[in-house]
Amino acid sequence: MDKKERVKTKILDLGCGDGLTSFYLSLKENVEVIGVDLNVEEAKEKFPHIKFISSSAEDLPFEDNFFDEIYCFDVLEHVDDIDKTLSEVSRVLKSRGELIAEVPSAKSEEFLLRIRPNYHKEIHHQRIFYPGQLEKKLKDEFELIKRKKMRGIDNLKLYLLFKKDIEIVNQQGDFANPNSFFRESFYLLFKRDLFKTRLKWFFPVWFITFPPGLLINQFFPKTIHFLFRKK
Numbered sequence: 608m609d610k611k612e613r614v615k616t617k618i619l620d621l622g623c624g625d626g627l628t629s630f631y632l633s634l635k636e637n638v639e640v641i642g643v644d645l646n647v648e649e650a651k652e653k654f655p656h657i658k659f660i661s662s663s664a665e666d667l668p669f670e671d672n673f674f675d676e677i678y679c680f681d682v683l684e685h686v687d688d689i690d691k692t693l694s695e696v697s698r699v700l701k702s703r704g705e706l707i708a709e710v711p712s713a714k715s716e717e718f719l720l721r722i723r724p725n726y727h728k729e730i731h732h733q734r735i736f737y738p739g740q741l742e743k744k745l746k747d748e749f750e751l752i753k754r755k756k757m758r759g760i761d762n763l764k765l766y767l768l769f770k771k772d773i774e775i776v777n778q779q780g781d782f783a784n785p786n787s788f789f790r791e792s793f794y795l796l797f798k799r800d801l802f803k804t805r806l807k808w809f810f811p812v813w814f815i816t817f818p819p820g821l822l823i824n825q826f827f828p829k830t831i832h833f834l835f836r837k838k
Contacts, residue, residue, distance in 0.1 A: 615639040619674045619699065621664055622682030624779050626650030629657050631803070632678065641665065669699045679708040681830075683741070684732045685778060690744070697748045699836065704741040706749060706835040710736045712828040715762050722769045729775040741833065749835040758830045759823030760797035797823070 613796040614636045623642030629650065633640045640657055642650055647659035662668050664686050677700050687694045696706060716735045719726050726732070742751050764786065774783040786794075795801050797820030798814050807813065 611836050613637055615643070616675045617673060619643060619667075619669075619677045621667075621677055621679045621696070622651055622685070623647065623659065626654045626657060626659060627680060629659070630682060633657055633661070649722050659830075665695060666693045667699050671698055672701045673699045674704060676704075676705045677708065679706065681709055681711070681779075683708060683710050684734055684736065687733060689734065693744055697745075700837050702837055704744075704837045705752075706837065707831075708741070708833045709757070709830050710741060710760055710833075712756070712831050713737045714827060715829045718762065719765055719769065722766060726769075726775075730780050731778045736831070745835055749837055751833065752836050753832075753834040755832040756824045756828035756830075757832050758798060760794050760820055761829040762823075762827055764794050765829075796820075 616635070618632050618635075618638050618640045620626075620632060620640060620642040623629045623644045626642055626647070626649070629640050629642035630653075632638065633656075639680070642657060643657070643662050643664070643837040644650070645661060645663065647661050652661045658702075660668065664682065665688050677696055679696070683689060683692065700706060711732070713735050716727075716732070723729075727762040741792075742754075745751075768782055768786070771784075773785075775781070776783050792806060793805060795804065796809075801807055801813055801817070
């Protein structure tokens with residue numbers, strides 16, 4: 608079959624926010640990416656070549672078995688009805704399709720709430736996912752393929768920002784007075800996201816910082832990354 612005639616992999620970026628994840632997903636070969644969020648105006652403006660749809664996660668406007676992959680990063684802790692959302696995710700995902708999800712670590716959430724008791728109200732977090740809870744909710748229709756601890760250095764970043772009592776301005780966790788570019792670059796040296804940027808060429812630097820970042824992830828992760836496959 609000619610390359611142009613190959614059926615495209617359909618990908619849903621659920622809770623796409625400003626569309627950045629949708630953009631990175633669109634760089635994959637032979638894919639069709641659709642981003643969904645309650646408000647997609649910013650995403651449409653930034654990435655006009657990608658399709659964005661305004662919709663609730665609890666009532667997705669797609670046919671059954673429509674997507675090959677669904678990405679759901681920092682979303683499931685926000686939705687009002689988690690069971691209905693997961694039911695919709697399962698409905699629109701094809702059999703043997705993949706759900707790639709990230710949720711905040713329970714240990715991180717409890718730590719941040721001690722520092723800033725109003726944190727969940729500000730960022731509209733509806734729940735904490737304790738170990739095994741998400742897997743339990745999905746066990747009848749999904750198999751867990753991989754679970755990974757990530758972004759531990761972000762706990763330090765948020766701790767320092769919370770100590771300064773800087774206002775959170777939206778549900779994405781953006782701050783009214785965020786870190787400087789140089790400080791954000793420093794935190795990036797401890798994370799895998801580094802390798803999506805030009806900082807990866809500063810080998811002598813990240814060769815020192817990246818291993819401690821991996822160690823922090825194991826003991827004090829900010830995020831838990833899951834790969835599920837629909838049965």
